[in-house]
Structure formats: C-alpha cells, structure tokens
Amino acid sequence: MRREILYIELLIALLFISSCKPEIKERPLMIKNLDTLYLPLKPLEFEAKGTDWDIRLYSMTQPIPLEISYIEKGFYLTQKNNFGVIEGPGHFCLISGENYFKYKVYLKNADKPLVKEIDYRSPKTVNTDSSLTHQKILISVDEWQNIYSVNKGNNLFEENIIKLPVTAGLYRAQFDLPLSSYYVQPGSCTSIPINSKFVKDRQIFNITAGPLKDQYGNLVADGTIVKFIYNDGTYTHSMESALLRGYASIEIPSIELKEYTLFAKIDDTESISINLRPL
Amino acid sequence: MRFFFIFLLTLVLFFLFLQGRTIERSSEKPIFLKIDEIALAHDSDIHIIVDSKFKPDTLQLETIKKDYNNIWAHLNNLYNTNDIISGKEYFTEKWFRQHANHYDGTVESFIKRQDKYHELHIKNWSSDGLICTAIDSNVIFTYTDYNLKVDTTVANFAVLLLYQGDNWRIDALKVLD
Numbered sequence: 001m002r003r004e005i006l007y008i009e010l011l012i013a014l015l016f017i018s019s020c021k022p023e024i025k026e027r028p029l030m031i032k033n034l035d036t037l038y039l040p041l042k043p044l045e046f047e048a049k050g051t052d053w054d055i056r057l058y059s060m061t062q063p064i065p066l067e068i069s070y071i072e073k074g075f076y077l078t079q080k081n082n083f084g085v086i087e088g089p090g091h092f093c094l095i096s097g098e099n100y101f102k103y104k105v106y107l108k109n110a111d112k113p114l115v116k117e118i119d120y121r122s123p124k125t126v127n128t129d130s131s132l133t134h135q136k137i138l139i140s141v142d143e144w145q146n147i148y149s150v151n152k153g154n155n156l157f158e159e160n161i162i163k164l165p166v167t168a169g170l171y172r173a174q175f176d177l178p179l180s181s182y183y184v185q186p187g188s189c190t191s192i193p194i195n196s197k198f199v200k201d202r203q204i205f206n207i208t209a210g211p212l213k214d215q216y217g218n219l220v221a222d223g224t225i226v227k228f229i230y231n232d233g234t235y236t237h238s239m240e241s242a243l244l245r246g247y248a249s250i251e252i253p254s255i256e257l258k259e260y261t262l263f264a265k266i267d268d269t270e271s272i273s274i275n276l277r278p279l
Numbered sequence: 280m281r282f283f284f285i286f287l288l289t290l291v292l293f294f295l296f297l298q299g300r301t302i303e304r305s306s307e308k309p310i311f312l313k314i315d316e317i318a319l320a321h322d323s324d325i326h327i328i329v330d331s332k333f334k335p336d337t338l339q340l341e342t343i344k345k346d347y348n349n350i351w352a353h354l355n356n357l358y359n360t361n362d363i364i365s366g367k368e369y370f371t372e373k374w375f376r377q378h379a380n381h382y383d384g385t386v387e388s389f390i391k392r393q394d395k396y397h398e399l400h401i402k403n404w405s406s407d408g409l410i411c412t413a414i415d416s417n418v419i420f421t422y423t424d425y426n427l428k429v430d431t432t433v434a435n436f437a438v439l440l441l442y443q444g445d446n447w448r449i450d451a452l453k454v455l456d
Contacts, residue, residue, distance in 0.1 A: 065383035083380035088454030122405040147453035
C-alpha cells in the first residue's frame with residue numbers, strides 16, 4: 001500500500017514538473033510579410049497565440065516605441081508617434097515568456113521628407129588683405145537627419161573653393177541658417193589723407209585723418225589706432241586716436257603761436273607731412 | 280531684552296534655514312568633472328584614411344579618432360537602451376532632438392549591438408577644422424540577441440560630424456546600401 005502511494009506521489013511530481021516547462025509558442029506570423037517597413041508605421045498585423053507579447057522595433061540608431069493591441073487571432077502593432085527615423089536595416093523582436101523571435105526589416109520614412117541643403121563655409125572670417133577665397137561644403141540633410149545626395153546628383157558631399165565679394169560685411173550663405181554666416185573684414189589702409197583746421201576761438205588745431213580705405217575701397221575697421229606725430233622744431237610729440245567710420249581726429253593746443261609739422265601713421269603706411277600754422 | 284535677542288536670533292536662523300532649503304541644487308556635474316563610463320569602456324578598431332583637400336594634422340586626427348570611438352559607444356548605448364541623455368555630448372542638437380522624438384523612457388535591451396571595426400574615409404575637412412564629412416566603410420557590428428546568439432554584419436555609412444563644444448558630434452547619417 002505504502003509503495004503504491006509512493007508511485008502516485010512520483011507520478012504527481014512528474015506531472016507537476018512537466019506542467020512547469022516553459023510554453024513553446026509558434027513564431028508569430030506577419031500577415032503582410034514585409035521586408036521594408038514605412039514609418040510612421042501603419043497597423044501591422046501578426047497572427048499569434050497569447051496576450052503577453054513584448055515588442056521592440058529597432059531602427060539603425062534606437063528602439064522605436066510601439067503599441068500593441070490584441071485581437072482574436074493575434075495582435076497588431078502601431079507606432080506611438082508620427083516621427084521618422086534614420087533609414088536603414090532594423091530588427092523586429094517579439095518576446096513572450098521564453099519565446100524569442102527576431103525579424104529583419106528595412107526601415108524607411110513613408111512621407112517625402114523635407115530635405116534641406118546646408119552650405120557650410122570656412123573660415124568664418126576673411127580679411128581683404130589676405131586670401132578672398134572660401135571653402136564651401138554642401139550637404140543635404142532631411143528633417144530626420146538622414147543624408148541625401150547633393151542637388152539630387154550622385155555625390156553625398158560637395159566641396160568648392162569660391163571667390164568672395166570684395167565688399168566688407170557680414171554675409172550668410174543661406175539666409176535662414178546662422179551657421180552659414182561669414183564675415184569679410186576690411187583690410188589695412190593704402191593711404192592716409194590728412195586735414196587740419198585752426199580753431200581760433202579755442203586756440204587749437206583740429207587734425208583729421210580719413211577717410212581711410214583698404215585696397216577695395218572698404219572703410220578700415222573701427223578701432224584701428226592712428227598715430228599722429230608732430231614736431232614743434234625742438235621736440236617731437238605723438239598722440240593716438242581710434243578710427244570711427246573711417247575717420248580719426250585729434251586736437252593739438254596752440255601754445256605761444258608755435259608752428260608744427262605733423263604726419264599720421266598706421267603701421268608702415270604714412271601720410272604726407274603738413275605744416276600747422278595758427279592762422 | 281534677553282528674550283528679544285533670543286527671539287531675533289531664532290528668527291534669523293529660521294530665515295537662513297528656509298533660504299538654504301530654497302536654493303536649487305543641481306545634481307548634474309559640469310562636463311569636465313564627469314567620467315564617461317560608457318565611452319571609457321568602449322574600444323573599437325578605427326582606421327582613418329584622409330581623402331580630403333584640406334588635411335587634418337596629427338593632433339586633429341587623434342581627436343577625431345577618440346571622439347568617433349566615443350560617438351559609437353553612445354550610439355550603441357542608444358540602440359541598446361534608448362538612453363538619449365548619456366550620449367548628449369556626442370550628439371548635435373538636431374540629432375538629439377530627432378532621437379528625443381522616439382524617447383519613451385529607457386528600455387530593457389533585447390539586442391545588444393557592438394561595433395568592432397571602422398574604416399573612416401574623411402572626404403571633406405573644413406579649413407577651420409569644425410566640419411568633417413566621411414564614409415565609414417566595412418563597419419563590423421555584432422548583435423547579441425536575447426538567446427545570446429551572435430550575428431555579425433558589415434555596414435557602410437556616410438556621416439556628418441561637427442566639432443561643437445569640446446568634441447566631435449554626430450549630426451547626420453546615411454546607411455549606404
């Protein structure tokens with residue numbers, strides 16, 4: 001009797017162990033067997049058993065959040081948002097308990113994306129004294145950061161060396177893209193025109209240098225220091241003034257009706273010498 | 280009088296305590312104090328071939344090699360977990376925003392991707408060293424799935440990298456068929 005009870009217990013234990021074995025599920029069947037999926041994803045139906053499926057759709061760069069809705073014969077998947085992806089090979093993974101199934105798919109964006117050509121320029125600042133050439137790199141990128149061929153041609157990237165305008169100023173290669181900005185800086189002056197005026201009421205000489213222009217006629221940059229050197233016959237003095245809109249000026253007091261000779265200088269460029277007489 | 284001073288002192292201490300509580304404490308360290316564990320743990324075999332008109336110097340090549348390795352460390356992490364935050368220093372704002380569109384919290388990884396090998400052909404290098412376009416060819420990936428089955432694939436990419444902040448960042452990508 002005792003032995004029979006033992007056999008029954010063993011039989012129950014065996015039945016219990018066999019019932020604990022993980023359920024083996026069949027590979028869910030994609031109703032429309034698609035190699036390429038277009039995003040945003042239209043409802044994608046699977047024929048499968050069970051309601052405990054966990055899903056992942058991997059694009060080339062990240063998992064795409066999906067929603068699962070169970071129906072009588074299986075389930076269907078929808079995308080949680082309407083955004084596009086980096087196009088390329090991807091994976092579909094379905095998990096239920098110990099059952100794991102993987103599907104290789106190619107992901108593409110369904111809607112025609114907004115492709116924008118980006119014109120990168122370098123260097124950002126050029127000076128008319130040095131080279132007026134510019135490096136231009138063209139790249140086409142869509143709203144989801146996929147690279148496209150430039151000008152719908154065969155090249156993914158295009159590079160050109162272009163000649164810049166000689167007029168100083170701030171430019172944008174593309175109006176709506178601050179990153180494409182560059183600055184043509186005026187060069188150094190080619191000559192220094194100089195004028196003087198004696199102001200009788202205040203007994204001063206008013207000396208003005210300007211307009212100072214570079215070789216292309218651009219006004220020399222504001223803040224450029226002009227050195228005025230003058231001599232009274234015994235001593236040599238100097239004064240400095242910063243350019244503003246192409247002009248720099250100084251005032252020299254007339255002491256004891258002295259006469260001066262004066263010239264202005266920026267680096268190696270000098271003006272002619274003028275005589276200052278208190279008339 | 281003594282009670283008045285004690286009351287005043289208590290009031291001041293209470294005020295200071297409340298002020299201390301309202302000060303916002305940022306838990307995020309500045310970038311130069313952070314240790315990027317993900318990038319540190321990643322070491323892909325990257326070969327750089329320069330085909331551009333303007334040539335980067337040795338230091339610039341070393342920098343882009345290191346940063347490209349870090350970019351892929353974070354791209355793999357993004358692929359595995361959808362964690363967009365960890366790698367934000369290696370993504371441009373546009374790249375980050377685009378990927379944030381698909382952020383629905385981090386997820387448990389069903390597939391783990393690793394990049395093993397890259398041949399980075401630099402096609403354009405801006406004269407100021409801030410823009411780089413490249414073709415990354417013969418990239419070897421291993422995908423370890425849920426059942427620990429390992430798949431090896433080879434891929435080719437076109438990439439646009441921008442030097443922003445202190446390092447190179449990925450801005451755009453195309454998988455070449």
